[in-house]
Amino acid sequence: MRSRQTNMDSLVAGVFIDVTGADLAFTNGGGIRAPIEAGSISRGDIVTVLPFGNAIEVLEISGADIKAALEHGTRIIEEGLSGSFPQVSKVDFEVDISRGEGDRVINVLINGEPLELDRMYEMATNDFLAAGGDDYSMFAEAKSLRSYMAMEDAVVEFIKSEPYISPSAIGGAIVVPGESVVEEVPQKIDVKTNKYVVQAGDMLWKIAKQFGTTWQKLKEMNSLINADVILIGQELIVPAK
Numbered sequence: 001m002r003s004r005q006t007n008m009d010s011l012v013a014g015v016f017i018d019v020t021g022a023d024l025a026f027t028n029g030g031g032i033r034a035p036i037e038a039g040s041i042s043r044g045d046i047v048t049v050l051p052f053g054n055a056i057e058v059l060e061i062s063g064a065d066i067k068a069a070l071e072h073g074t075r076i077i078e079e080g081l082s083g084s085f086p087q088v089s090k091v092d093f094e095v096d097i098s099r100g101e102g103d104r105v106i107n108v109l110i111n112g113e114p115l116e117l118d119r120m121y122e123m124a125t126n127d128f129l130a131a132g133g134d135d136y137s138m139f140a141e142a143k144s145l146r147s148y149m150a151m152e153d154a155v156v157e158f159i160k161s162e163p164y165i166s167p168s169a170i171g172g173a174i175v176v177p178g179e180s181v182v183e184e185v186p187q188k189i190d191v192k193t194n195k196y197v198v199q200a201g202d203m204l205w206k207i208a209k210q211f212g213t214t215w216q217k218l219k220e221m222n223s224l225i226n227a228d229v230i231l232i233g234q235e236l237i238v239p240a241k
């Protein structure tokens with residue numbers, strides 16, 4: 001939670017998107033305090049995960065400030081255990097630890113599209129970060145667009161609406177040792193498909209690996225709205241082996 005994206009963090013950040021419809025979600029690992037074991041989930045379990053009573057808030061923020069926030073949150077990624085580590089949804093990025101501080105975050109994607117530094121985005125976050133907590137000063141300077149319920153209430157309502165959940169740790173930071181290599185995008189080809197039934201413990205990236213594809217492709221093939229959450233018993237279209 002404080003040095004990498006986890007399935008619990010993906011679930012919480014994904015709920016931010018479900019509630020707000022924002023372009024991306026950004027919360028701090030230090031605000032998510034515990035995992036949840038498999039089995040029935042109580043409100044007390046959720047409060048243990050999210051004990052601070054923070055509310056969800058949507059900010060209007062520039063791409064440049066998003067980049068600055070990612071740089072700030074991953075500045076000591078090698079050391080780990082930073083409460084400011086960014087836990088995100090609809091965001092993918094790489095951290096090149098061979099580069100200097102402030103210039104390490106590369107290849108940022110927002111909902112699959114390259115980050116535009118001069119574009120304004122709607123970002124869902126928590127009110128602690130929105131006020132500049134964990135030294136995210138760029139958030140304190142952003143325009144607040146709207147406020148929502150407490151984080152724990154939002155997660156409770158989401159879980160009540162889904163009888164089974166199996167969240168995947170999707171998106172967020174990938175640490176690379178040097179300059180990244182841009183792979184050639186293959187031409188689109190028609191492929192034969194089969195159906196796969198989601199099992200307990202499945203994550204979309206694991207299923208993708210099993211069938212020789214990517215989680216992004218599975219999301220596209222199945223028209224998934226929130227790739228962070230797949231349901232036990234759900235049928236997915238997968239490439240035929």
